[in-house]
Amino acid sequence: MTYTTRPFGADAAEQTERPASTDQAAPPAAGAPEAAGTAASAGAQPQRPPRKVRDPFFDNAKYFAILLVVAGHSLANLQNVPMAKGLYIFVYLFHMPLFIVITGYFSRNWTFSGGKARKLITNVGVPYVVFEFAYSLYDWLAGRNHLEISLLNPYYLTWFLCALFMWRLSTPVWQQIRWPLAVATVFSLLAYMSNLGGTFDIHRVIGLLPFYVLGLTLKPQHFELLKRPIARPIGAVVLAAGLAGTYVVMNHMSRNWIYWKHPNYALGVGNFTGTLMRIAMFACAIVLVAAFLSLIPRREHWFTNLGAYTLYAYLLHGFVTRALNFTGWWGADWMHTPAGVVIVVAGALIVGTFLCSPPVVRTMSWALEPRMTWVFTPLRRPARSR
Helix, strand or coil, X not given: CCCCCCCCHHHHCCCCEEECCCCCCCCCCCCCHHHHXXXXXXXXXXXXXXXXXXXXXXXXXXHHHHHHHXXXXXXXXXXXXHHHHHHHHHHHCCHHHHXXXXXXXXXXXXXXXXXXXXXXXXXXXXXXXXHHHHHHHHHHHCCCCCCCCCCCCCCHHHHHHHXXXXXXXHHHHHCCCCCHHHHHHHHXXXXXXXXXXXXXXXXXXXXXXXXXXXXXXXXXXXXXXXXXXXXXXXXXXXXXXXXHHHHHHCCCCCHHHHHCCCCCHHHCCCHHHHHHHHHHHHXXXXXXXXXXXXXXXXXXCCCHHHHHHHHHHHHHHHHHHHHHHHCCHHHCHHHCCHHHHHHHHHHHHHHHHHCCCHHHHHHHHHHHCCCCHHHCCCCCCCCCCC
């Protein structure tokens, strides 16, 4: 299999593209003197469209975001160490909202036309089925008493693919509502007032919906604000304050809040208190996401291309963390020390980087970007009524 440049996942969104100003093959701008001369001399020869390139800012953001995810899952087993507990809660406050906002931003032009529905099936639906089976089998082979595979009840990491599939399908609706973010937020808050069950991890799907819709409503100029030089020191201060605040409150709140998957009553609060808490968490997550993005490098670096393949790291790193759990490695005494936490986080960063690399992509592309043209048929249109 070839190493492609198609984006996935939080990257399953369409790639950010812009005309390459340095592309020698790109035609001159319309109205320029060169354009008139070229057109006259070339006669009827069609001009090629300008070559487009990815914006490294977003690939850089996705790369660092996936490192947060992998590190966060590694810290989950070390929370008896205060240092690890604070970092874990801090990361979980905004790491998935960050991915979801970026995914929503790149879904702004999503429709059912142009083969995009097919890509939704092959790049999101098929990986969901494959890894739902894979993780369930892995769990069973590692010692669970029974084998249980349910596509209606996402296992471990696969909930994000399930949610992404539903969010994408709803995109055309949000694009036509006058106040989409307000409506999505109301739906989210109402969802936590009832027990919706565990099917499709529905509380997360609806609860995190506002972040996806926020991404849909953002425009390039909003991100340009975060790229200004003044934004970087402000973002650093905000993140530092957020981390410090996490250590202050970490022993006074249930960690279940940060998973976005439990209704209010399951967290021991009424709907009024729960609603206020959710609104505060929305605001906190958005501020931290903006602060994090303000620190992202703007230019291309050695890790930039890895940002196009973060879904590989997202879906595959779980096999590593679960293996350490199944084998009892997380119980090693040396890990449950400040030095051990640093080593574990460093290892997580290395693993996350490796799982985005070309060898892994070539090996696993059959599962994450399958070519399934044989499955599809030409678009069926309803017959005209006479």
